[in-house]
Amino acid sequence: MKLGQIMKLLDARAISDTVDEELEIQCACASDMMSDVLAFPKEHMILLTGLVNPQVMRTCDMLDIRAVVFTRGKLPSAEALRMANEEGISVLATENTQYIASGKLYAGGMDNGTKG
Amino acid sequence: MSILKEEFPVEAMDFVTAGEASAQIKRLLKKLGVDAGVIRRLSIACYEAEINLVIHSDGGKLVLEVDSNEVTLISEDVGPGIPDIDLAMTEGYSTASEDVRMMGFGAGMGLANMARNADRFDISSKVGEGTTIKMYFSL
Numbered sequence: 252m253k254l255g256q257i258m259k260l261l262d263a264r265a266i267s268d269t270v271d272e273e274l275e276i277q278c279a280c281a282s283d284m285m286s287d288v289l290a291f292p293k294e295h296m297i298l299l300t301g302l303v304n305p306q307v308m309r310t311c312d313m314l315d316i317r318a319v320v321f322t323r324g325k326l327p328s329a330e331a332l333r334m335a336n337e338e339g340i341s342v343l344a345t346e347n348t349q350y351i352a353s354g355k356l357y358a359g360g361m362d363n364g365t366k367g
Numbered sequence: 368m369s370i371l372k373e374e375f376p377v378e379a380m381d382f383v384t385a386g387e388a389s390a391q392i393k394r395l396l397k398k399l400g401v402d403a404g405v406i407r408r409l410s411i412a413c414y415e416a417e418i419n420l421v422i423h424s425d426g427g428k429l430v431l432e433v434d435s436n437e438v439t440l441i442s443e444d445v446g447p448g449i450p451d452i453d454l455a456m457t458e459g460y461s462t463a464s465e466d467v468r469m470m471g472f473g474a475g476m477g478l479a480n481m482a483r484n485a486d487r488f489d490i491s492s493k494v495g496e497g498t499t500i501k502m503y504f505s506l
């Protein structure tokens with residue numbers, strides 16, 4: 252699924268300087284605990300989170316995560332956004348809660364990257 | 368033969384720079400042309416180790432050593448140490464404070480995740496003195 256389609260499904264807006272709508276995303280992970288994200292890393296993954304501090308972008312950097320959606324109307328801290336722009340990470344924001352956003356992506360055909 | 372050896376100091380409770388050392392290490396390994404899969408596993412283990420230095424120790428360092436057939440990553444700190452290592456290695460066990468949890472850490476997954484990602488994992492700790500973790504990644 253392309254990032255542009257995810258934006259439509261979640262009614263999300265762009266927060267970072269650039270958003271790569273053509274970015275191919277294969278699975279999603281929703282968590283506020285970065286250790287959980289680090290424990291189940293997948294390739295071409297998008298992160299849904301309510302955590303707004305710079306450690307979100309550090310985690311993305313470590314795992315080569317290229318897109319993040321902040322849920323429930325949350326916005327990244329200034330430092331987190333600066334890091335995202337520097338790393339070229341696409342940052343989106345949606346008013347949907349983590350639960351609703353996850354449900355919409357799942358219903359839209361996105362899985363968690365594991366089979367079965 | 369050692370290709371590279373470098374130390375990265377890590378400060379306790381500094382959440383702004385937390386992860387900077389790991390980011391630097393990742394970049395270094397990329398520049399050296401280390402296998403992408405090894406970099407990925409090492410980056411995860413390294414970042415968890417760095418966060419532990421920040422949230423659990425009184426300060427320490429990460430030491431990266433690269434030779435032709437292995438990358439070694441050592442986390443060394445001065446601090447409270449770990450009284451029961453088996454318990455600390457259990458997924459879900461954490462003594463992290465609520466403040467740390469609000470920062471997105473303290474899920475109690477770090478040590479187990481380091482052990483899972485490294486090809487070999489050694490941990491030793493002395494209560495009241497500090498903790499040393501050695502992780503080896505075969506090339």
Ligand SMILES: Nc1ncnc2c1ncn2[C@@H]1O[C@H](COP(=O)(O)OP(=O)(O)O)[C@@H](O)[C@H]1O
Nearest residue numbers: 419423448455461462463473474475476477478
């Ligand atoms: N460097 C360290 N110094 C002292 N205690 C540590 C250190 N690293 C880990 N610990 C102890 O081991 C526990 C488990 O660590 P970890 O698996 O990384 O989970 P977390 O960091 O989320 O608590 C910690 O909560 C802490 O009690």
Ligand SMILES: [Mg+2]
Nearest residue numbers: 415419477478
């Ligand atoms: Mg930890």
